[in-house]
Structures are given as C-alpha cells and as structure tokens.
Amino acid sequence: MSTYAQKKGFGATLWDYLTTVDHKKIAILYLIAGGFFFILGGLEALFIRIQLAVPNNDFVSAGFYNEILTMHGTTMIFLAAMPLVFAFMNAVMPLQIGARDVAFPFLNSLGFWLFFFGGVFLNLSWFLGGAPDAGWTSYASLAMASETHGIDFYALGLQISGAGTLIGGINFLVTIINMRAPGMTYMRMPMFTWATFVTSALILFAFPPLTVGLFLMIFDRMFGSNFFDVANGGNTIIWEHLFWIFGHPEVYILILPAFGIFSEIFAIFSRKRLFGYSSMVFATVLIGFLGFMVWAHHMFTTGLGPIANAIFAVATMAIAVPTGIKIFNWMFTMWGGSIKFTTPMLWAVAFIPSFVAGGVTGVMLASAAADYQYHDSYFVVAHFHYVIVGGVVFALFAGAHLYWPKMFGTMLNETLGKVTFWLFLFGFHLTFFIQHFLGLMGMPRRIFTFLPGQGLATGNLISSIGAIFMAIATIVLLINVIMTQVKNEKVGNDPWGDGRTLEWAISSPPPFYNFKQLPLVRGLDAYWLEKMEGKKEMTPAEPLGDIHMPNNSFVPFVISLGLFIAAFGAMYRADTSWGLLVLILGMAVTLGAMFVRSIKDDHGFHIHKEDLMDDDNDKGAKA
Amino acid sequence: MANQQPSSGNPRVDVEYRRKKSAEEMRYQIVSFALMIFLTLVAFVAVGYDGFSDWFTVPFILLLAVIQVIFQLYYFMHMSHKGHEAPALFLYSGVVVGAVTILAFTTIIWW
Numbered sequence: 001m002s003t004y005a006q007k008k009g010f011g012a013t014l015w016d017y018l019t020t021v022d023h024k025k026i027a028i029l030y031l032i033a034g035g036f037f038f039i040l041g042g043l044e045a046l047f048i049r050i051q052l053a054v055p056n057n058d059f060v061s062a063g064f065y066n067e068i069l070t071m072h073g074t075t076m077i078f079l080a081a082m083p084l085v086f087a088f089m090n091a092v093m094p095l096q097i098g099a100r101d102v103a104f105p106f107l108n109s110l111g112f113w114l115f116f117f118g119g120v121f122l123n124l125s126w127f128l129g130g131a132p133d134a135g136w137t138s139y140a141s142l143a144m145a146s147e148t149h150g151i152d153f154y155a156l157g158l159q160i161s162g163a164g165t166l167i168g169g170i171n172f173l174v175t176i177i178n179m180r181a182p183g184m185t186y187m188r189m190p191m192f193t194w195a196t197f198v199t200s201a202l203i204l205f206a207f208p209p210l211t212v213g214l215f216l217m218i219f220d221r222m223f224g225s226n227f228f229d230v231a232n233g234g235n236t237i238i239w240e241h242l243f244w245i246f247g248h249p250e251v252y253i254l255i256l257p258a259f260g261i262f263s264e265i266f267a268i269f270s271r272k273r274l275f276g277y278s279s280m281v282f283a284t285v286l287i288g289f290l291g292f293m294v295w296a297h298h299m300f301t302t303g304l305g306p307i308a309n310a311i312f313a314v315a316t317m318a319i320a321v322p323t324g325i326k327i328f329n330w331m332f333t334m335w336g337g338s339i340k341f342t343t344p345m346l347w348a349v350a351f352i353p354s355f356v357a358g359g360v361t362g363v364m365l366a367s368a369a370a371d372y373q374y375h376d377s378y379f380v381v382a383h384f385h386y387v388i389v390g391g392v393v394f395a396l397f398a399g400a401h402l403y404w405p406k407m408f409g410t411m412l413n414e415t416l417g418k419v420t421f422w423l424f425l426f427g428f429h430l431t432f433f434i435q436h437f438l439g440l441m442g443m444p445r446r447i448f449t450f451l452p453g454q455g456l457a458t459g460n461l462i463s464s465i466g467a468i469f470m471a472i473a474t475i476v477l478l479i480n481v482i483m484t485q486v487k488n489e490k491v492g493n494d495p496w497g498d499g500r501t502l503e504w505a506i507s508s509p510p511p512f513y514n515f516k517q518l519p520l521v522r523g524l525d526a527y528w529l530e531k532m533e534g535k536k537e538m539t540p541a542e543p544l545g546d547i548h549m550p551n552n553s554f555v556p557f558v559i560s561l562g563l564f565i566a567a568f569g570a571m572y573r574a575d576t577s578w579g580l581l582v583l584i585l586g587m588a589v590t591l592g593a594m595f596v597r598s599i600k601d602d603h604g605f606h607i608h609k610e611d612l613m614d615d616d617n618d619k620g621a622k623a
Numbered sequence: 624m625a626n627q628q629p630s631s632g633n634p635r636v637d638v639e640y641r642r643k644k645s646a647e648e649m650r651y652q653i654v655s656f657a658l659m660i661f662l663t664l665v666a667f668v669a670v671g672y673d674g675f676s677d678w679f680t681v682p683f684i685l686l687l688a689v690i691q692v693i694f695q696l697y698y699f700m701h702m703s704h705k706g707h708e709a710p711a712l713f714l715y716s717g718v719v720v721g722a723v724t725i726l727a728f729t730t731i732i733w734w
Contacts, residue, residue, distance in 0.1 A: 177709050201713070205720045237732050245724055292720050296727070308731045 016422070019552040021105035022512055026112050026405060027091035031400075033116050034083030039474070040123065041075035044068045046471055049431070053464035055452040065448035066133035067150065071123075073136030074154065077250070078161060079119040081388070084396045085199075085257045086115075086168055091407050093196045094171065095503035095510060097189065098181025098519050098526075103174040105550045106597075111168035113560035118161025121567055135446065137247070140228035140239035144220060149571055151499055155217045156567040160560070162207055162214070169203030172196055181502070181523025182541040183521035187281070190501040190525075191267075191274060194281050195260025198288040199253050204574050205292065206249035213242035222570055240302060244295035252291040254388065256284060258395030259326060262348045265398055266330050268498050269345040276329040277524060283322035283329075290319045300371045309368040316366035323359060327352060342496065343417030347398035351390060358386030361436065376446075379439025385432045396476070397424065405495040409508045410488060416480040421471045427469025434459045434466075498529040502580035505538050513547045547607040555597045562590030655698040662687050 008016070017025060028499065047068050051059045060068065088604055094102055102108050125131040130148035132138065143151045176197045180189070189197070217239065219225040226232035269272040274280060284400045296304055296312040304312075330352060339345065361383040365371050374380055397420070438459045450456045494504040502519060505527040517540035523529050530538055566586025575577030666684045669675060675683075697703045702711060 173713075201716070204713070205717060208723065235732065238728075241724075241732060243725060245727075292723065304731050326676070 016552070018557055019109075019554045021101075021109045021550050021552055023090045023094050023102050023105065023108060024407070024509060024512070026108050027087045027089075028357070029112050029116075030083045030087035030090060031407070032079055033119065033494060034087055034114075037075050037079035037123075038081075038118055041072055041080050042471065042474060043074035044075065046467055048072060049464040049467040052450075052460045054461065055450055055454070055457050060448070062448045063133065066135075066446075067126075067131035069446060070132045070135055070138075070150075070154075073128075073157070074122065074132065075119075076388075077136060077254070078158060079115075079122070081392050081396070082252050083115055085254060085392075086111075086165075088192075088396075088399045088403060089196045089199075089257060092403055092503055093193050094175060094179070095109050095406070095506060095514060096193045096501050097176060097179060097184055098502050098515060098521065099175060099179040100514050100518075100529065100547065101550070102171050102177055102367060104171050105152040106553055106556065107167050107171050107554065110556035110559060111171065113556045114164030114167065114563070115161040116164075117560040117564040118157045118159070118164065121160060121564055122153055122157030123351050125150055125157075128153075137243055138217070138239075139243075140217065140220075140236040143217065143239075144228055144236070151217070152221055152571045153220065155214045156570060159211065159214045159218065160563050160567060162210055164560075164562075165203060166207040166211075167206070169200040172200040173204065176200075181521050182516045184526075186369060187278065189526050190512075191263035191277070191280055191284075192257070192260035193502075194284055195256045195263075199256045199285050202249045202256070202288050202291060206246045206253065208243045211244035213239055213246065216242070216569070222574060240299055241295070244298045248295040248298065249288075249291045251384075251388070252287055254392045256287065258282065258351075258392045259284065261395045261399040261402070262330065262351055264501070265344045265348040265402060266333045267500055267547045268402075268496060269342055269348075270334045271340070271498050272333055272337040273500075273525060273528075274329070275332035275335075279325055280329055283325040283405075286322040287319060290315060290322070293460070294319065297366055297368075297371075300368045301375045306368075313366050313368040317363055320359060320363050325355060330397065334614055340498070342401075343412070343414055343421060344398040344402040346418065346421045347394045347401070350421070351394045351398075354390030354394065354428070355387060355424075356389075358383055361386065374439065376434045376444055377439035378443045378445055381445050382432050382435035382439060385435070387430050389428055389432070397421070399479075400495070404484070405443055405491050405508045406503055407509060408485070409490050410484050411491050411495055413480050416476055416483070420476045420480065422474065423469050424473035427466045427471075427473060429470060430466030431463050432466070434462050438463070494527075500525040502526055502538070505530075513549060513607055514517050516547075517544055518542050544609055544612060546609055547612070548604055549607060550604045551602055553597075553602070558593040559590050559597075562586050562588070562593060565589060651698055655694045659691055659694055662691055 017029060020026060020029075032439055047060060048065070051057050051065055051068075090102070090108070094100070122132075128149065130150045132143075132146070132150035132154035133148070133156075134143040134146055134151060138151065138154055143154075176189070176193060216225070216227040220228050220234075226234045228234045228236045230236065263274055263280060294312055294316045296308060297316045300309050300312075330348075334349075341349075361379070365374055365380065399416050401412050404410065438456060439445075441455060441459075443456050443459075450460070490510055493499075493507055495508065496504075499505075502521070505519065506515060515538075519526065520541035521537035522539075527538065563586065566583050566589075569579050569581070569583025569586055571579070573583055666687050669680050669683055696714070701707065
C-alpha cells in the first residue's frame with residue numbers, strides 16, 4: 001500500500017475522521033470539538049458579563065441567567081478544558097514515549113465519540129425546553145426541585161461523556177505502562193508524559209464517584225427513587241460528597257497536564273534541561289495523591305464539624321508545598337537559560353504570577369474559619385478563574401501554539417500569537433482581579449443582577465470590559481488558525497529548533513504509523529541528547545520490519561449514537577408513551593454494535609517492510 | 624519468564640528448574656485452595672450457629688471475605704510474581720480512595 005498523500009474528496013475525509021482510530025486524528029477531533037465547546041462556553045461567559053455590566057440590567061431574565069451560568073461552568077470544565085487537554089495528550093504523549101499508537105486505538109475512538117455525543121446531548125437542552133439551571137455542581141437540594149428537563153440533560157449527558165473520559169484515561173495508563181520505547185524508563189519520561197500518567201490515574205479513581213452520583217440523580221429524577229429526597233429518608237449531602245470526591249481531583253486532572261505543557265515549554269525555550277526533574281515527578285505524584293484527601297474543603301459551611309474542617313483545611317494547605325516546588329523549578333529552569341520569548345514561552349512566563357495569585361487565594365480559602373466569610377462570594381469566583389484560566393487556559397493556548405506544527409505541519413503566525421497573548425493577558429487580569437474585591441465587598445456569586453448604590457457597579461463594569469479583551473484575543477487566534485491553514489506552509493521535524501523530546505524527532509505531522517523503527521532512548525530529553533552528540537536522527541532500537549496497524553472502525557460512533565438515543569428515551573419515559581421504546585431501541589443499537597465488535601474478528605493489517613523502504617527519504621525517525 | 628512453559632521448545636529453558644518451580648507453585652495453589660474452602664465452611668458455620676450475635680457474624684465474614692480476596696489475587700492471579708507492581712499499585716490506590724470515601728460517608732455525613 002502507498003503511504004503517499006492523496007487528494008481526497010470531502011466525503012472521504014469526513015468518513016476517514018468518523019472511523020479513524022489513529023491517535024493523531026483523534027487528537028484533531030478532540031481539538032475541534034473542544035474548541036467548538038470552548039467558544040460556546042465563552043459566549044455564555046460574555047452573556048454573563050453583559051448582564052452584570054450595569055446595575056439592574058434586564059439583558060436576560062433571572063431564570064435564563066441561571067441556565068447560562070450553569071452551562072458556562074459545565075461546558076468549560078467537561079466539554080472544553082477536558083477534551084482540549086485530551087487533544088494534546090493524544091497528539092503528543094504516544095510520540096513522546098516512542099509508541100506507534102495508544103494501547104487500545106478502538107477504545108480511543110470510542111472515548112472521543114462518547115464525549116462528543118454526551119456534549120451534544122447536553123447542549124441540545126437549549127432547544128428542548130431549557131438548559132440545566134442548578135450550577136455546574138448541581139447540588140441535589142436545588143437540582144431535585146428544577147422543573148424543566150434541564151437537570152436530566154445534565155445527568156444523562158455527563159454520564160455519557162464521563163464514560164468516554166474514563167475510557168480515555170485507562171487507555172493512556174496502559175499506553176504509558178506498556179508501550180514505552182526501548183530505554184525509556186519511568187524516570188526518563190518527559191514531564192508531559194508524567195503529567196498524562198498521573199492525570200489518567202486521577203481520572204481512573206475520580207470518575208467512578210461521579211458516575212455513581214449521576215446514576216443516583218438519574219434514578220431520583222427519572223425512575224422514582226429517593227436517594228436525595230429528604231422527605232423519604234434520603235440525604236442531599238450524599239450528592240455533595242460524591243460530586244466533590246470527583247470534583248476536586250477533577251481540577252487536578254485539568255491543571256496537571258497544564259503543568260506538563262509548561263514544563264516542556266520552559267525547558268525548550270530556555271534551552272536547558274528542566275531543573276529538578278525528579279522533584280517535578282515527585283511533586284506531580286504528590287499533588288495527585290493529596291488531590292483525593294481534600295474534597296471537603298468545598299463544603300466547609302455544610303456543617304461537617306470543626307474536626308473534619310480542620311483536617312481538610314490542613315490537607316488543602318499541604319498541596320501548596322508540591323505546587324511551590326514546581327513553581328521554583330520552573331523559575332530555576334529559566335535562570336541562566338538562553339531564553340527565547342516565543343508565543344508559548346510568553347504564555348508560560350505569564351502563567352507563573354497569574355497561577356501563583358490563584359494559589360495564594362486558594363490557601364486563603366483553605367482556612368476553614370476565614371472561608372465562612374469568602375464562601376459563595378465573588379472572591380471564590382476570582383480564585384477559581386485565576387487557577388483555571390491563569391493555569392489551564394493559558395496552557396491550552398500555549399500548547400496550541402507549541403504543538404500546532406506537530407499536529408498540522410504548519411506554524412501559527414508568531415505576531416498574531418503575541419497579539420492574542422497580550423490581549424488575553426490584559427483582559428484576563430482586568431476581568432478577574434477586581435472580582436476579588438467585589439467578593440470581599442459582599443457580592444454573592446451566581447446572582448443575576450445587583451442594585452445601583454451598592455458600590456458594585458464600577459467593579460462589575462471593569463470586569464465586563466476585560467471580558468471583551470479576552471473575546472477579541474480568541475477571535476485573533478481563530479483568524480490566525482484560518483490564515484495558517486490557508487497559507488499551508490509546511491515545516492520540518494523540529495520547527496522550534498530546540499525540541500528536546502522524541503516528538504520533535506519525527507516529521508510534522510508524523511506518518512500514520514509514527515516511528516518507522518522504534519527509537520532507542522538513551523536518557524532524559526532523548527532527542528536533545530542525540531543532537532548534542534552531532535547526530536541527525538534517533539538510533540533505531542530494532543531492525544526495519546512489518547508494522548501491524550489497526551483497521552478503521554465505524555463501530556465506536558454507533559455505540560455512542562445508541563447511548564445518545566437511549567438518553568432521550570430515559571428522559572421522556574415518564575411523560576410520553578414512546579420514551580420507553582426509544583430507551584430500549586437506543587440500548588439495542590449500543591449493545592448490538594458491541595456484539596458485532598465482539599464476534600467479528602478484526603486482525604488489522606500490516607505495512608510491509610518493502611513499502612516502508614520505498615519512501616526512505618520520509619523516514620519515521622529522522623531528525 | 625514466570626509463566627513460560629517447560630514444553631515451550633525454547634532451548635534456554637532450564638526444564639529441571641521450571642519443573643521444580645511449577646511443583647512449588649502447584650503446592651501453594653492447593654494449600655490456598657484448601658484454606659479457601661475451609662474459610663468458606665467457617666463462614667457458613669458462623670452464620671448458621673445461633674450462639675453468635677449479628678454484631679460478631681457480619682464483621683467476621685467480611686474479614687474472611689477480605690482474606691479470600693487476597694488469596695485469590697496473590698495465589699490464583701499470580702500477583703505474588705514479579706511484573707505485577709503496576710497492577711498492585713493501582714489496586715492499592717483504589718483501595719485507599721475507596722476506604723477514604725467509606726470512612727467519610729460513615730463519619731461526617733449525618734443521617
């Protein structure tokens with residue numbers, strides 16, 4: 001078979017992406033879907049800021065504001081940040097460890113389509129009678145009372161997309177444990193791979209509690225059970241615990257890959273080995289471990305009692321220690337380095353003070369006694385936007401610029417990249433810094449309007465103006481993306497010139513089988529090591545041989561589609577006659593597709609040695 | 624290496640050593656199998672005997688169940704062998720997370 005690129009029609013390309021099991025294409029799917037939901041969540045954020053720009057505004061009604069606010073949080077966390085993080089993990093991690101693909105390519109595709117259909121289902125609520133309106137945490141005491149189908153959309157949609165995330169996490173774990181190239185020991189893995197590893201472990205342990213919580217909510221709302229119904233002996237606090245046992249590790253699931261991306265950037269653009277690599281690994285693992293011991297700090301005011309509050313307060317403050325280790329390591333990596341201020345590096349440098357500001361307010365919130373004052377105020381809103389935007393979103397922007405050439409083979413325009421950066425940085429601080437003070441002045445979070453003369457008008461107006469800058473920055477990035485795609489100037493393996501890890505040793509984008517011969521890894525920063533010894537390419541660890549590849553499959557799409565249909569059935573079962581039928585039909589589609597997958601042998605195919613030798617000037621592992 | 628068969632045809636396999644190892648392995652399995660049957664009988668007796676209160680029986684048979692799980696994992700699923708460090712790490716991490724959850728639910732959630 002030929003590995004030469006052929007012009008394909010739109011239909012063929014679409015079919016290729018619908019059926020692909022290639023980690024690089026799935027990464028692009030995650031990037032597109034995550035980017036779409038990011039823009040959607042961003043629009044919701046703008047509506048929030050427009051509504052709050054002036055006192056007594058009636059841009060949206062109170063009920064609709066609740067829906068926008070809920071969907072902004074839910075969309076940004078589950079449908080934008082997580083898939084965008086997954087996009088980079090999929091695109092980069094298998095290349096960084098010198099693997100041909102992830103361990104289970106079929107499951108990788110299934111994970112994406114489950115996430116996608118879950119996200120679409122959740123957002124269809126806008127058109128089908130109202131979106132969820134109980135906040136992204138959807139506390140049961142409020143959610144059970146919600147009259148529309150919104151909460152049903154929330155519970156079913158997140159259940160479907162959560163299953164996809166769990167599948168993805170397990171897949172990454174197995175890949176990293178089993179598929180590292182010869183010589184790639186655990187302590188030679190790039191930081192981003194370590195971050196992916198710990199993140200995936202967190203997903204493995206954090207998502208089951210969410211699944212349980214969501215099932216309890218689904219049963220309560222749609223099938224007449226009483227887990228959260230106090231009048232019937234239930235307890236709404238169960239939901240809060242289950243949600244935060246998931247929810248707190250979730251924020252580390254988001255921030256650890258961000259730390260990984262920044263670790264790569266600091267090393268690449270300081271042209272120095274990452275300072276304190278082993279302490280970075282230790283800190284990452286420690287953050288992952290402590291992440292499970294602190295969830296109740298979200299519930300200090302629930303009435304846990306002083307002993308529980310004290311334990312969780314101390315545990316929470318302990319997390320500042322490994323995080324501090326990381327911050328200092330990044331600064332020492334830059335210290336004495338030959339720094340190049342590219343767009344990714346700008347994001348990375350700006351990340352340090354922004355994230356530290358969020359971390360410091362985090363420690364303030366961790367003191368249980370003080371938290372009674374901050375709780376449910378805009379101070380909390382400012383805190384988590386400083387860590388999530390200043391940490392995760394900065395990393396996603398930085399990662400997009402850094403890995404764009406590896407994913408698409410073209411470089412994003414640096415000037416426009418820097419314009420995006422400065423606009424976004426300025427807008428971000430303008431929007432959220434003032435919110436600390438709004439909170440301390442007593443503005444509660446989640447209110448839809450405020451009155452004139454309460455001293456909140458100026459602060460909110462400034463905050464809204466900041467949001468416009470962030471919107472313009474995102475538009476500039478979109479223009480940049482379109483311009484780059486239209487120009488389509490292909491770049492070489494290592495477009496930044498200072499790549500250190502294996503992904504920069506392979507062409508951009510890599511051939512569909514990745515490395516023609518698995519590379520031999522001789523130390524940390526394997527590619528840099530070879531470059532420093534004057535070599536142009538990685539030493540192969542194996543003779544050239546046939547490569548076994550998986551076949552494309554449409555089954556993951558069908559399995560996910562079945563659950564999507566079934567979710568409608570579950571939701572309308574109580575009020576319509578056809579609901580139960582649709583539920584059964586949807587489950588039949590899913591189980592049928594799984595059955596087909598089980599009984600049909602799919603051995604994949606081989607790329608033969610002779611074909612690989614044909615295009616020798618396009619070697620997988622060339623430098 | 625641990626599960627390489629003596630009949631694999633690999634000339635580098637030390638057949639004598641493999642035989643000895645397999646016999647040893649077999650002995651462990653039979654001993655733990657006998658113990659598991661014995662523990663199951665004990666569990667039945669504990670439930671059937673009227674002299675014990677439920678406050679003794681329930682924790683007692685749960686304890687027996689935990690012992691059986693350990694036997695199952697270590698002797699029948701070969702977790703005692705080399706090369707099972709990663710599964711062991713994740714199993715124990717899961718146990719810790721689950722235990723913390725149960726601890727929290729039984730202590731700080733009021734009913």
